[in-house]
Amino acid sequence: xxxxxxxxxxxxxxxxxxxxxxxxxxxxxxxxxxxxxxxxxxxxxxxxxxxxxxxxxxxxxxxxxxxxxxxxxxxxxxxxxxxxxxxxxxxxxxxxxxxxxxxxxxxxxxxxxxxxxxxxxxxxxxxxxxxxxxxxxxxxxxxxxxxxxxxxxxxxxxxxxxxxxxxxxxxxxxxxxxxxxxxxxxxxxxxxxxxxxxxxxxxxxxxxxxxxxxxxxxxxxxxxxxxxxxxxxxxxxxxxxxxxxxxxxxxxxxxxxxxxxxxxxxxxxxxxxxxxxxxxxxxxxxxxxxxxxxxxxxxxxxxxxxxxxxxxxxxxxxxxxxxxxxxxxxxxxxxxxxxxxxxxxxxxxxxxxxxxxxxxxxxxxxxxx
Numbered sequence: 001x002x003x004x005x006x007x008x009x010x011x012x013x014x015x016x017x018x019x020x021x022x023x024x025x026x027x028x029x030x031x032x033x034x035x036x037x038x039x040x041x042x043x044x045x046x047x048x049x050x051x052x053x054x055x056x057x058x059x060x061x062x063x064x065x066x067x068x069x070x071x072x073x074x075x076x077x078x079x080x081x082x083x084x085x086x087x088x089x090x091x092x093x094x095x096x097x098x099x100x101x102x103x104x105x106x107x108x109x110x111x112x113x114x115x116x117x118x119x120x121x122x123x124x125x126x127x128x129x130x131x132x133x134x135x136x137x138x139x140x141x142x143x144x145x146x147x148x149x150x151x152x153x154x155x156x157x158x159x160x161x162x163x164x165x166x167x168x169x170x171x172x173x174x175x176x177x178x179x180x181x182x183x184x185x186x187x188x189x190x191x192x193x194x195x196x197x198x199x200x201x202x203x204x205x206x207x208x209x210x211x212x213x214x215x216x217x218x219x220x221x222x223x224x225x226x227x228x229x230x231x232x233x234x235x236x237x238x239x240x241x242x243x244x245x246x247x248x249x250x251x252x253x254x255x256x257x258x259x260x261x262x263x264x265x266x267x268x269x270x271x272x273x274x275x276x277x278x279x280x281x282x283x284x285x286x287x288x289x290x291x292x293x294x295x296x297x298x299x300x301x302x303x304x305x306x307x308x309x310x311x312x313x314x315x316x317x318x319x320x321x322x323x324x325x326x327x328x329x330x331x332x333x334x335x336x337x338x339x340x341x342x343x344x345x346x347x348x349x350x351x352x353x354x355x356x357x358x359x360x361x362x363x364x365x366x367x368x369x
Contacts, residue, residue, distance in 0.1 A: 050075045059087055059107070059151060059361055060115040084133075087361035088330040089316050089353070091340050094119075094127050094135070103127075105135070105150045107359055108340075117150055130322045130357070131177040132224075133364030145189065145202075147177065149364065158189050158202045161210055174322075176224045188249065190229065192222045201253060213253045222247070223273035225280050231255065232271050232282065242271070244282075244296070261302040264294045276313055276325035281306065285317060293350060306350060315350055318357045330362070 054075060057065055062083060066076035076083075091108040103122040107115045125137040125146065134147040134156065145158040156177075175191040187204040199213040199222075220242075221232040229247040233255070242263050246256045270285040282303065283293040293306035293315065314330075317323040344352040 044071075047075065051079060054079060054083060055086060057083075058109050058111070058113055059084075059090070060109070060113055063151070081364075084361045084364045086330070089324070089326060090359045090361065091355055092130075092357040092359035094357075107150060115151075117153070119148055119150070120153075121146060121155075122148075128173055129175050130318075130359070131175050131363075133359075133361070134177060136175055147189070150359070151361070151364065156187055156189075156204050158204060159209060161200065174222050176222050176229060178224055178229065190222060190247070190249075192219055192231075194220065199247070199253065201249065211253065215255075217255075219245075220270075221272050223275065223280075225273070225275045226278075230273055230280070232273060233257075244273075259301060260296070261300070264292065264303055264305075272323055274315070274323045274325050276327065279325070281325060283315065283323075285323070313350065314353055316353045316358050316360070318355065322358070324358070324360045324363065326360075326362070 050072060054062070054065060062076065066073045088110050090110075093106040093108075095104050095106070100123060103119045103125075105117050105119050109115075119135070119137075122137060124141055125139045127135060128138050129136040131147075133149050133151070135150060137146045137148070138144075139146065143160040145161075147156040147158070148154070173191065173193060175189060178188050178190065189202050189204070191200045192198075193200065197215045197218055199215065199219065201211045201213070202209065217233045219231050219233050223230050229249075231245045231247055232242055233245050234242040244258050244260060244263075246258060248254050248256060264282065271282055272285050274281050274283065280296045280298075281293055282296070294303040295306050296302075297304050313325045313327060315323065316326055340355050342354045344354070346352070
């Protein structure tokens with residue numbers, strides 16, 4: 001929340017930054033006017049009314065709302081997670097403005113409204129993924145990692161890697177950002193290098209280091225779910241016999257095999273784990289087999305085929321292998337297929353939305369300090 005507070009504070013002009021008890025001329029400019037009567041300053045609006053208005057806004061308007069006055073800013077900050085969790089996926093585009101200029105990020109919501117921002121310190125870096133609302137960049141010259149939330153502009157820095165590795169392209173790389181109370185640093189970045197079959201772990205900060213873990217089995221995907229880190233594994237060189245494991249970090253990185261009765265018989269080329277609320281799914285990232293979705297029944301510890309229900313979810317998939325399961329109320333307005341989005345429906349097995357890169361505002365609330 002401190003990052004949200006900082007960015008909102010920066011957006012306030014000096015005039016906006018005055019307290020509600022500033023000069024009379026300033027106060028009068030914030031009066032709500034009816035036909036002939038001054039009712040009161042904007043900051044005196046009932047909290048419930050402000051919250052009702054806030055929850056009807058888009059992500060872009062949220063930033064403007066937070067800059068009206070001190071009271072509105074406090075309402076926005078205190079309801080940040082609730083607000084972001086209620087927003088539908090947005091199209092994400094990152095463009096280069098020249099080799100010597102910072103990159104531009106464009107977020108487009110389901111109504112076609114665009115939010116553009118210049119990403120500082122992005123010169124000479126490559127966008128390689130997304131986690132918890134943060135864009136992940138890798139700097140080719142310095143071999144360090146820089147993460148930034150395009151909405152709050154909060155940044156995280158992870159040290160250079162001392163190992164030779166190629167991070168470009170997909171599906172060679174997946175990463176998750178987690179908070180570990182047992183580690184002094186608030187944020188821990190866990191990366192899976194699929195080509196080299198290694199997991200790298202580092203704490204936030206300039207002085208940190210990387211812990212490289214060479215794996216004896218093939219690990220194909222990382223996913224953070226309900227405070228735990230899960231992986232998809234299989235025997236080296238095999239597309240069959242996959243298993244799901246839990247990765248623990250302390251006292252040292254360790255893979256724990258989960259005793260699950262079965263695994264879907266279908267062959268997965270590019271499998272991924274995705275989740276929604278209390279449910280964990282495994283699915284294929286290759287378009288021909290989108291419908292191959294299974295849910296893990298934690299009571300019986302077995303995978304079951306996903307079937308269409310009254311509370312059916314939408315499956316959102318990106319070329320960078322990052323995906324999410326989204327509640328119906330958040331994706332209903334996307335069935336008009338905004339430009340750059342493809343929509344598929346597999347009878348009885350769900351709805352699928354694909355694009356080059358989705359951005360999921362609701363994931364911004366998944367990283368709790």
